[in-house]
Amino acid sequence: MTSxxxxxxxxxxxxxxxxxxxxxLVHPIGTAFSQEMPMxxxxxxxxxxxxxxxxxxxxxxxxxxxxxxVNAPTMAGxxxxxxxxxxxxxxxxxxxxxxxxxxxxxxxxxxIDMNEVTLRANAASTSIDGGLxxxxxxxGRTLAAIQRMIPDHAQxxxxxxxxxxxxxxxxxxxxxxxxxNDSKEVAHIRGLGFIGLLVSGSHHQPHHLAMAxxxxxxxx
Numbered sequence: 001m002t003s004x005x006x007x008x009x010x011x012x013x014x015x016x017x018x019x020x021x022x023x024x025l026v027h028p029i030g031t032a033f034s035q036e037m038p039m040x041x042x043x044x045x046x047x048x049x050x051x052x053x054x055x056x057x058x059x060x061x062x063x064x065x066x067x068x069x070v071n072a073p074t075m076a077g078x079x080x081x082x083x084x085x086x087x088x089x090x091x092x093x094x095x096x097x098x099x100x101x102x103x104x105x106x107x108x109x110x111x112i113d114m115n116e117v118t119l120r121a122n123a124a125s126t127s128i129d130g131g132l133x134x135x136x137x138x139x140g141r142t143l144a145a146i147q148r149m150i151p152d153h154a155q156x157x158x159x160x161x162x163x164x165x166x167x168x169x170x171x172x173x174x175x176x177x178x179x180x181n182d183s184k185e186v187a188h189i190r191g192l193g194f195i196g197l198l199v200s201g202s203h204h205q206p207h208h209l210a211m212a213x214x215x216x217x218x219x220x
Contacts, residue, residue, distance in 0.1 A: 080111040087212045103214040110211060113145035121146055121173070123194035130179035131163075131189045134197075137173030150174040156203050161185055 076082030084104060091097045120142045124135045136146050150167050154176055157165035162182060168175040178189050178197060192200065 080108065080115065083111060083208065084108060084212075087209055090209060091212065097213070101214045102212060104212055106214070107208055107212045110208070112141075113149050116142045116145035117149050118195070118198070125193055127190060128177070128179070130181065131186055132178055132193070132197075134176045134178075134194050135170060135173060136176055136194065137170065139172070143173060146173045150176055153198065156201050157197060160201055161188070163189065 076085050084107060087104070087107065091099075091102060116138070117136070121136050121138045124137075126133045126135075136150055137143070138146055147169075151174065154165040154167035157163055157178055161180070162185060163178050163180050165176070165178045168177070176194075176197070180186050180189060189197070
């Protein structure tokens with residue numbers, strides 16, 4: 001065998017080995033690629049579904065926003081403001097309201113009186129035979145509020161639970177006396193004390209509405 005023939009054989013053998021190696025290398029790559037294709041297709045399919053998912057999430061977010069608007073605050077933020085707001089809503093819902101007679105300023109001044117008596121007045125209670133005597137005192141605007149409110153409230157208490165209520169003027173306020181012949185009511189009166197007696201009864205709300213309608217005589 002000549003030298004040229006040997007070289008040709010070596011070249012041919014080398015080419016064959018390279019070809020076989022290339023085939024072996026391409027096969028796993030092709031297999032992997034073919035295996036990845038369904039995954040890519042699945043991913044693509046998932047991508048196509050994303051707008052629906054996002055839409056659902058946005059809808060959920062939107063529903064949350066709607067719930068927030070539905071669950072809006074209801075508190076007026078200030079008691080007198082809220083009380084007047086409630087009266088205004090009642091007046092506006094009543095077609096018979098005569099707006100030429102409505103006087104909300106009178107109601108506002110009365111609510112100021114209530115605030116003064118409730119939060120600023122001094123109330124010294126003394127147990128007496130059959131009930132309680134309370135010296136309700138104050139100065140300035142508070143004194144004026146006491147003088148307006150306590151006598152009127154005594155008249156209301158005088159109609160409740162068989163109580164006997166009286167208001168007596170003091171130099172710096174009013175003495176409120178409430179008594180009963182019933183021992184249980186005596187305990188009731190003493191247990192309520194000044195503020196409990198002040199809030200007793202259900203006349204305040206209709207009183208406020210009548211005041212706003214200017215349907216009753218009141219110093220405010």
